Amino acid sequence: MKDYFFQDTIGKPMDRVDGRLKVTGAAKYSAEYELPNMAHAVLVGSTIAKGSIKSLDTKRAENAPGVLAVLHYQNAPKVPGYAQAAHPTEPKPVGQPLQLFIDNQINFNDHPIAVVVADTLERAMYAAKLVKAQYNEEKHATDFNKNTAKAFLPTAAKRNPKHPLGDYVRGKEDAYKTEPLKIESEYVIPTEFHNPMELQSIIAHWEAADKLTVYDKTQAVMGTQNAFAKDWKIPVENVKVIATFVGGAFGNGLHTWPHETAAIMAAKKVNRPVKLMLTREQMFTMVGYRPHAWQKVGMSATKDGKITAITHEAIGQTSSYEEFTESTLQQTRMMYTSPNVTTRYRILPLDVSTPIWMRGPGEATGAFALESALDEMAFVLGMDPLEFRLINHTDKDPEKNLPWSTKYLKEAMQMGAERIGWSKRQLKPGMVKNGEWLVGYGMGVGTFGANRGRAKVKATLHKDGTLVMQSATTDIGPGTGTAMVQIAAQNLGLPPEKIVFELGSSLYPPSPSQGGSATVATVGSAVHAACQALKQRLTSMVAGNADTSFKGATVENLTFKDGYVSMTASPSARLSFADILKQQNLPELEVTEESTPDASLRQKYSMYSYSVHFAEVQVHPLTGQIKVTNMVSCADAGTIINAKTAGNQMIGGAVGGIGMALTEGAVMDHRFGRYVTKDLAEYHVPVHADAPNISSLFVNKPDLINNPNGTKGIGEIAIIGVAPAIANAVFNATGKRIRELPITPDKLI
Amino acid sequence: MIQFQYVKPSKSKAAIDTVAKDQSAVFIAGGTNLVDLMKRGVMNPEKLVDINKLPLRKIERENGNVRIGALALNGAVAEDKLVLEKHPLLAQALNAGASAQLRNMATVGGNMMQRVRCPYFYDTAMPCNKREPGTGCGALEGYNRMHAIFGHSDKCIAVNPSDMNVALVALDAVVLVSGPKGDRKIPFAEFHRLPGDTPQIHTNLQQGELIMAVDVPENPYTKNVNYLKVRDRNSYAFALVSVAAALDLDGSTIKSARLAMGGVAHKPWRLNEAEQFLAGKPATEATFLQAAQIAMRGAKAFEHNKFKLTLGPNTIVQALKNASGVA
């Protein structure tokens, strides 16, 4: 078994199959397609946060050179599917995504009020500036702190108290309160924005009255296809979605958004293909964000370090028109042995646009509070935080009372502690120095469900011995195509150079969206199945050969390697895949396989990926300058398919976590309900100078209960737990516990 | 399309005349600031006079000065041998600014002239006296974390965002200007303004006046210098507070000092009194602390930038420590 996973192709740090295309600029992103007669659209947003449009002056814009149309609530083509979206039968609406141009209501500052379509982008941009609106302004509520009293239990949990978003009590409720050794702290994370390099963009093209093609930046090919088919009441197969390359997304491509509808409406109206790309400023209002969150953790422990109780409460921001929720408190329920655990999750609607999952959604927010609180508790106990975590490590899921499918978190912790030099850490803060700089060490643990969905892959073996696979998944950067090629190479016994994996088109067999760290487990399983099916077909072909050297061949007694089939017992009997097809007179051999996770296994096992992050920071005591000087991120993520791309993911997540901890956070002026940090100069994503040497280490042990390739997800756990690791290191360096992110120099002087 | 004319003269006189005659005309150099402002609709010039053909790129010795042409690139100046030898403080300040890509486009003249980075100035949907006199100062009671603690008025509390300017004011630079009425020299400390009642007026340069060069007089500050910039990320961010410190040391005694701050006022903020205090004193942490206290006299902060009242003096002390080598 071991050999199968650790030799050959699986695990090799193979270069990305599309690496050359990306670095040479040959890879085409959605906004880079040029269609004949294409027009350009620019979205116009409101300048108030709440109220309604009193009057809209579009005359000047309409008369500007090159303008083809100015669409708004009074003249926009009706979206026939909108009416369906409400659920009249349900007791209370849980809200719905923003419906574009249906009325004059303004729900947030920069709410789309018009879309201007012109023959060139420059003309559309200019005319967009000429659209002027008068408003009936109403009092808005955007300040989280001033409105926390309005937070409520999500409707889904109200309807079903057993819902994961509902209140959870294990043992005694709020048991920490009566314990002698305890901590109680509040934590805040600001609104954070995904800010991928590639701006959100779409080209919408009505090829016929009921036939829509979109080149769209999305993580969800099928989701987008379904959404637009429903909106426009056309057959699903009449909507074609192309997302061959996606320049990063981090979650904001998981939904369809108003700007996409704007482009589709515009294309319908002007009867030409229409391209719409958001501006960087619009990326702060149109495509979601990680919501502002307040959290409180109470924790108690015995003197010898056994956690006796945890209470973790969270309030996350959402919009006034849609309930956005995430599993902020999940890690608290299952990570540590504590016999008493209470969690309460609430959401707070504000006059802002709706959030969306952002890398490590919910869990990254929750882990900041939980893993900071663990550090605080360990400090109260005078205990090493690593030892504290090991004492409270649990070998079964205390929430569901099930065994783990696999869990190698302890190994990951040991690897990481050794690599960072954890033994240099002193219990007392401020003891280690480098010249004037205070040196500190911190750690944080992360977890995320080892998700797996259902996917279909079509695999075609051609007579030249090459394999082409197709599935409607996307690759937002992790290297999906590369991983799929390696899985196929391993499973079919074909050199990776002979394999192509095509994705990012709704014409391919269905796959879920690329999200929740589930792609390799989901699509990889379908690739595995397709390879098994091909092997089966090849086996029956050779077994039935006139030449009897393969007599009695079964998949098990054959060896598939380098594009050849041979009898394992007598390897001299050998045939290439190409020759087998030739013998059969087949131009190609095609299979389409679907892979579905065995639901019953989820009743028997609890499945999670784990990460542990170690950070070394230096803080200048006078100026508050902070440098992360070393980071080690270790993961128990099952089988590692590609050491390089998996390492890339961990490093990217760690840098994202540095941003969360030290630099990122959007600021709104609540007098206007409008963001004042909405470009890359003012909203600080971390840069190279903020990123130290980051080592990524993998336990690399398969989880065969989860899926036949043994993988678990990496994308989310790469960031979950990083921010607390850094915040804890800052405390260890300075003795200052910063509970509101980001930790900027002013907070440390 | 936003219509504007574009000309690229090869004689400075032609450039000057064009801008002097036409209120809606502006010079464009690297474009790294102006183009952004045009895209956001903050500046709407009808004519761009591209000065990149003018022979203003040289860095040379001239009459006891290092003379830096207005079109010398920020990156080139920071790496120039003469600058590194005579004015290492300037090189340090330039390297602390923006990013490598921007420094390779941005010019010395453009850097001097760059506009404030106040978010209200940039967002045409917000009030801002500087962009639209009379609309009010959005930052005064809004988000003012990056704003001034010195020399502000109730009309405007923005800061000059440049790093280079902080070093140039400390080094007593002189700006060489050519205009419709002839040439003139402007001492660096008088080049930028305080906002007062007219925050819309950015500098003391008149319409049509072209910066030709900046002279940095040779001085003894070639060794014990430090430009220290504290910012929210370790590169590509404007200063929360920055300090340019230069010392002329005789053993451990300070013969003379130069000190200026960035990120605290509408102009690069020279700290004359603190300099005078330092002269003749021993280079010790205690001296630096006192100088820092003197420097902070008269500072007044707003809701979100109170930290500058602590970060300011701390950064002064640290910059002086770095410059002097006193641990």
Ligand SMILES: Cc1cc2nc3c(=O)[nH]c(=O)nc-3n(C[C@H](O)[C@H](O)[C@H](O)COP(=O)(O)OP(=O)(O)OC[C@H]3O[C@@H](n4cnc5c(N)ncnc54)[C@H](O)[C@@H]3O)c2cc1C
């Ligand atoms: C994202 C970002 C981050 C930045 N970070 C920093 C930073 O950390 N520190 C810092 O110091 N700077 C920073 N900058 C600003 C940068 O230094 C300036 O944009 C640059 O110096 C401007 O030079 P330019 O040649 O491109 O000017 P332009 O954009 O061409 O012109 C700017 C102004 O100067 C005028 N002008 C130009 N040359 C002359 C001349 N010879 N005579 C008269 N007027 C002239 C123009 O008319 C215009 O009004 C940053 C900029 C950006 C975009």
Ligand code: SF4
């Ligand atoms: S500080 Fe100055 S630039 Fe900023 S809003 Fe006020 S007037 Fe405008």
